[in-house]
């Protein structure tokens with residue numbers, strides 16, 4: 001059996017360190033915020049090379065907080081992709097703005113910058129690219145377009161912690177290229193908590209301060225509320241302590257993901273459409289997603305051989321029952337076709353060589 005993800009295996013590898021971290025928090029008696037959370041925020045900021053990290057309760061909250069703290073609200077339009085987890089769209093709606101969907105590039109599944117122009121309106125306030133599957137969106141073109149038209153860029157980096165955008169010999173971390181990046185710490189992510197969590201990364205101290213206010217009921221000083229609609233959106237100390245154990249392993253785990261992806265691609269590239277790694281991207285393979293016209297039959301074939309797989313995502317946002325008002329069926333054809341054909345294969349840093357070969361063999365036998 002090769003499951004798509006194996007978090008029990010990860011815990012077994014790290015058990016001594018994780019157990020010690022949990023005990024440290026339990027003995028401290030401090031469970032929300034506090035020194036563990038502050039230390040994690042500092043370590044994440046150093047890792048990403050930003051001045052500010054604000055932790056919160058989920059990646060979805062990180063998106064909402066980033067949008068609100070950047071001043072996006074009712075009457076504003078935010079350009080984004082239909083081919084994402086629904087939280088991207090939900091966050092835009094939560095702040096009272098309107099999502100405007102543009103189609104994706106067929107080879108990367110990320111927002112197609114050539115289509116930004118036709119999505120632009122006098123109400124456009126921001127672009128919210130998603131670094132899907134762990135590959136950074138074409139940020140050079142997106143940032144240039146935003147600069148030309150005076151738009152904000154906020155990044156959905158939920159799937160891309162550790163990914164880089166490569167430009168002129170420089171590597172810049174995904175989630176640090178726009179005004180702010182939103183990250184998820186959901187357990188399955190490349191850096192995952194053992195529960196929910198998320199954070200914002202930014203170099204803008206005002207945005208960070210506003211986001212931090214909002215996480216704590218609109219207050220900076222206890223019982224003084226300067227924003228009416230804040231949240232209870234905080235990271236637990238237990239999660240922070242667990243994440244502090246895991247963060248030093250992240251680069252090695254992402255390297256292992258890349259090595260597994262290389263092996264998959266080498267073995268499968270003549271048989272189905274394998275991921276296209278762009279020259280500007282250091283891809284961290286949150287998912288290894290292939291494409292096949294008979295996707296459902298392939299998934300069933302793998303399942304019968306004990307190989308897990310998953311579809312990210314079976315419907316683009318505008319074909320979801322609750323989101324049909326956003327765009328007509330047929331109007332975003334590249335995303336619609338991708339949703340019918342993509343399939344993610346087992347991918348995590350603890351996959352063994354024999355498991356990788358078993359996945360390859362099962363795909364080839366199809």
Ligand SMILES: Cc1ncc(COP(=O)(O)O)c(C=O)c1O
Nearest residue numbers: 058059060085087158184185186
């Ligand atoms: C692209 C994307 N955006 C946002 C989210 C939301 O993150 P969370 O589940 O932590 O709220 C996720 C993950 O689930 C995601 O994959």
